[in-house]
Amino acid sequence: MCSNRLPKQSTLSDVAALAGVSAQTVSRVVNRTGVVAQETRARVEQAIAELGYRPNSVARSLVNRQSKTLGLIVTDFAQGFFPDTTRTIEREAAEHGYAVYMVTVSDDAQRIRTAFDRLRDDRFAGVIVNTSTAGYEIDLQRAASEGFPIVLVHEELAGVPAVIHWSGFRTGARMAVEHLISIGRRQIAFLATPNMTLIDQDKLTGYREALAEAQLPFDPSLVVKSPRDFQGGYVAMADLLLRHADVDACFVASDVRAVGVLRYLALHGIDVPGEIAIVAFGASTMASMVTPSLSTIRVPRRLIGQLAVQSLLEMLGGAPGTPRHVHQQPELVLGESSLAGRNLPTRLPTAAGLGPDRDGDRREAVPLQ
Structure with a gap:
């Protein structure tokens, strides 16, 4: 279990104060709504970068229609386990009206972090992570603390409670x-x-x-x-x-x-x-x-895939993330x-x-x- 402590998160108000604009202006820049002068937009984006600010995904979903696409990160699609599990995840998601966008990565933590950040920034509804979390634990913990739905498969991480574990x-x-x-x-x-x-x-x-x-x-x-x-x-x-x-x-x-x-x-x-x-x-x-x-x-690949999707959909419906054990x-x-x-x-x-x-x-x- 990882016990990394999260640093204090910057807020929309922090960005507004640093950029010298109103919170509403920051919101328009973040959500790409309304008209914002180019110079003002540049100041806001610089403040966002300096503070490492990430918009709360739950708040953003109130402004934008919730995505009907789920993200899936796997280590190597060449492995027999991953294609079979992925097919189940795709079928289960489709039955509930969701598409699945899969990203395959190596064991390199930086590549996995980049893939995860891209899925968040593209406003996917949530992400299933079917790979090691080593090297980017804080990214996952921060996203989970901000309300972004994440389900881990065969991994355990403090602050990310939705885990599918097969003993x-x-x-x-x-x-x-x-x-x-x-x-x-x-x-x-x-x-x-x-x-x-x-x-x-x-x-x-x-x-x-x-x-x-x-x-x-x-x-x-x-x-x-x-x-x-x-x-x-x-x-x-x-x-x-x-x-x-x-x-x-x-x-x-x-x-x-x-x-x-x-x-x-x-x-x-x-x-x-x-x-x-x-x-x-x-x-x-x-x-x-x-x-x-x-x-x-x-x-039991099918059961593992089904539980991963069900857990993510429950979180999208407002339920808290909980561990699931496949027996x-x-x-x-x-x-x-x-x-x-x-x-x-x-x-x-x-x-x-x-x-x-x-x-x-x-x-x-x-x-x-």
Whole structure:
């Protein structure tokens, strides 16, 4: 939890006093209404910049019609989890007459801050943040204190009460590692993200719990931090094997990175799962489309997306933001990456194409031929 204290916020009256104009003039400049002389407008804008003033979004909504567009910030749309959750968010919002404008960003805090500021300045009704809040906590806290509706997904931040949290990351990680141990693996690595978000911390806890339960030692050097994309998984696996040639299994924090891991192992003639078994996290469409198919942990993406939109719409209706907890348990979906040669259930694309079926989470399980 972040305990940053917010500095005193400047008010419209502060801007008026500094610029030497009336509060009504400042209001006209901020809301782009009425006629204001160019010189006066310039003085007001300079005062706004000097004071770091931000208009209260609730007050502005009384002057301007409330937007029917919701903002969504995600870290990387290439990750299987984000497209599936985003589709649910878009469908849920559309059912209530809202459109969704999505911004994809890297893990860079400055880029996320810029994206968030743009969504606020463009007067979106509210924003769902489905990425780490590290590095721009005060921006979110300030916006929430001014009445701007924000829902965080899998993050916790003082002053931003609307949070959607799934407790299954820890349980799912433990389930993944327990499975690897059950097939005889002992040198099990964990591929996490560079900034170790709350989600990755939960996964690391589950990883360590499974090792401890099996009386296996925890080796910090087997925890490798890598970028969230395919290349991140590829490079992380190369680095890991340079330092630990005896690794016989790998728990990967996301499906997309696991695909990079599979690519590296295939190019270097390392058999999966014979020499190294893999279990990933997310149960995205790509997990069943690669060879070997991935063993992976299923996440209740649909329910998470629905609750995020419902929470934001409730705030737009005047309700206070509150935390929501998703209690659905994770599920291990077995694939060839940990149990080759068995009669395994797998998730296949729907007849309509490669996307998820209507509920966004499940597909028919059929045996491999």
